[in-house]
Amino acid sequence: LMLADMFYGDYSRNSFTNNLETGLSLKNADNVEIIGNVIAGNGINGLNVQESRALVKGNQITDNAERGIGVQSFDGLITENNLADNGLYAIDLDGAGDVAAPANWWGGSAPEKVVFDKRNDPSRGKVLHETPRELPYRFTWPLQNITTDTTWRGNIVVTKNSSVMAGTKLTIAPNTKVEFSRGTGLLIKGRMIAIGKPAGKIVFTSLEKKAASDWDEIQLEYATGSEISNCVIEYATWGLHSHFTNLSISDTLFNNNFGGMRFRSGPVTIKRSTFRNNSIGIRAYLGNAVISENIITGNETGIFVREKGGGLTITRNNFSNNSNYNIRVGDFNNEDVPARDNWWGSMDPLATLFDGRREPGIGNVLYEPFQREPFKMDTGKSP
The missing domain is CATH 2.160.20 (Pectate Lyase C-like)
Incomplete structure (x- = not known):
């Protein structure tokens, strides 16, 4: 599903699974809530975010082939999600701005091991993953x-x-x-x-x-x-x-x-x-x-x-x-x-x-x- 050039929306309790490339994409979207969805088993990324502002909360983002979430530019909050067993990274930040991602469960891994950001490439922003959850939600x-x-x-x-x-x-x-x-x-x-x-x-x-x-x-x-x-x-x-x-x-x-x-x-x-x-x-x-x-x-x-x-x-x-x-x-x-x-x-x-x-x-x-x-x-x- 591609959400592009849109304002306001609530996408809750859906399944975005087993797609060839990406489960859900946000592009130039504002005031969107992505809550309680299954985003899993997709061929590249579970969720793509570009030039968007959203609340991403309480989702099951697992088993995607490359990334749980791929971010280019994002203003919002990624929190209380289960991010586990995604192929390359739970979150891959490909932009200069920081991303707030507190209180997620990272599948039992230390967040810095499953996040790609400024720590790996100085030209990128930082994924702020304070208070990681020890057990899954x-x-x-x-x-x-x-x-x-x-x-x-x-x-x-x-x-x-x-x-x-x-x-x-x-x-x-x-x-x-x-x-x-x-x-x-x-x-x-x-x-x-x-x-x-x-x-x-x-x-x-x-x-x-x-x-x-x-x-x-x-x-x-x-x-x-x-x-x-x-x-x-x-x-x-x-x-x-x-x-x-x-x-x-x-x-x-x-x-x-x-x-x-x-x-x-x-x-x-x-x-x-x-x-x-x-x-x-x-x-x-x-x-x-x-x-x-x-x-x-x-x-x-x-x-x-x-x-x-x-x-x-x-x-x-x-x-x-x-x-x-x-x-x-x-x-x-x-x-x-x-x-x-x-x-x-x-x-x-x-x-x-x-x-x-x-x-x-x-x-x-x-x-x-x-x-x-x-x-x-x-x-x-x-x-």
Whole structure:
């Protein structure tokens, strides 16, 4: 979008993303407010400013190929923005006048390392970046439908149900926090890649009440190729809800949800993760999954196999202190459930299982052989 030779205007809560060159340009514009926008993923600059006076505040300016903001001449204020992971510079000042840019978040970098100004070229003015923000500002996501490849980073707030449309990829960067307001969730019809780091977990949590079922769920529908690793998912109704999705989950903590995750079909791989303090850790329905090397503890039911559990492989997990059952086979499940070589938190595994031995006509949990002591594990236990 080019705003040229214009006076007064408010451009708020828009998306200027994935353009070939620049997301938004101001040229000879006066008294313009640029507030609360996503300006990201553009081929050269996110925002260009020339001969303009404006307030640039509260924007998410990230992942542009060269510059977050390119400035030639500017009279105004650039403040309280999240400026992160732009290719060359967060702000590149190509003019002789100084630019006021206080109280921005610079993506965890020192401002002078991501700003090009008088310190680099004496003929230019100075970017005045006093009181830099140590942590990202909460940024309320402005869109209900995400229709182009998008990266979330920093602190994203979701206040209404949002969808990632088919053919679109949502990438969530390490160290990102995603907060959901009450009852909201995220529907993935495209693909979600949420790969954190051991020291930079991605956290999906409640914005308000820190209690189970405060927000809804992340639902993946035919979202093949999605991957979730080194994340924390907490205070949801269902942390993850997957249908007909080839999904990989690893090193992730599901904590204090009504249900950690539920899935239908698959294939799903769940490894090195922790399911703790949920009513149900995992629920499988007509599932095809490998569930291995996890800690499943402190839930009411560790794994609930609703129907057709023969496609599951549950192995090398540590089950303990699940108050009802480690595994409960549902009334409509007529298949045996393969669950060999687990530690059951007890030398009497049958006491921790609900299957055809308690209710004739449903499948049995095939638990033998079983471990006599817990596996040593290093899983996704904490943020």
